[in-house]
Amino acid sequence: AQRVTQPEKLLSVFKGAPVELKCNYSYSGSPELFWYVQYSRQRLQLLLRHISRESIKGFTADLNKGETSFHLKKPFAQEEDSAMYYCALSVNYGGATNKLIFGTGTLLAVQP
Amino acid sequence: KAGVTQTPRYLIKTRGQQVTLSCSPISGHRSVSWYQQTPGQGLQFLFEYFSETQRNKGNFPGRFSGRQFSNSRSEMNVSTLELGDSALYLCASSSPRQGATGELFFGEGSRLTVL
Numbered sequence: 001a002q003r004v005t006q007p008e009k010l011l012s013v014f015k016g017a018p019v020e021l022k023c024n025y026s027y028s029g030s031p032e033l034f035w036y037v038q039y040s041r042q043r044l045q046l047l048l049r050h051i052s053r054e055s056i057k058g059f060t061a062d063l064n065k066g067e068t069s070f071h072l073k074k075p076f077a078q079e080e081d082s083a084m085y086y087c088a089l090s091v092n093y094g095g096a097t098n099k100l101i102f103g104t105g106t107l108l109a110v111q112p
Numbered sequence: 113k114a115g116v117t118q119t120p121r122y123l124i125k126t127r128g129q130q131v132t133l134s135c136s137p138i139s140g141h142r143s144v145s146w147y148q149q150t151p152g153q154g155l156q157f158l159f160e161y162f163s164e165t166q167r168n169k170g171n172f173p174g175r176f177s178g179r180q181f182s183n184s185r186s187e188m189n190v191s192t193l194e195l196g197d198s199a200l201y202l203c204a205s206s207s208p209r210q211g212a213t214g215e216l217f218f219g220e221g222s223r224l225t226v227l
Contacts, residue, residue, distance in 0.1 A: 099160060105154060
């Protein structure tokens, strides 16, 4: 079965503290994973994708196929990072469909 | 470049009625996907259209249908509304390239309330 699990509904940290948003997936094929973010009163938007190996706004995510995880990390949280974060799995990357399986999301609250 | 536009933004219907939601993708985007977002189930894939053809469908009953026009605009329809259909319906468009990229550009959504 194709599934994305985000075990934490809410993660509250203080400004300057490290952040790790957990994501685990279940997929029999070769996974392509993404993190989407929704800031308050804004649209859901792509934050970063595994295939690009990029760092966006100080966030990075490493795919661990052994642990079937794609955790999102940032060494020092900022108040502007407060948002809803969704992990997503592409079921047919490069193929004929853009269907994504989303996790239920984690609300990150960065306290001053 | 204008973003994905969804109309109407809010609507209230009663059980048994039907509803049509509209989505205008980013100019040049040929793929349009629809998702249902609820507090309990999160974001669930409804269907995807590419060049007027449905190329994937989620696990929703036949009451949920959609279509895409030659200008890439898309509509989704829900017939015989049930209370459980109350949700935020999100439309997303993606790259004009044929292959899936996983990068979706979302609209603000249409919030449907069924009474």
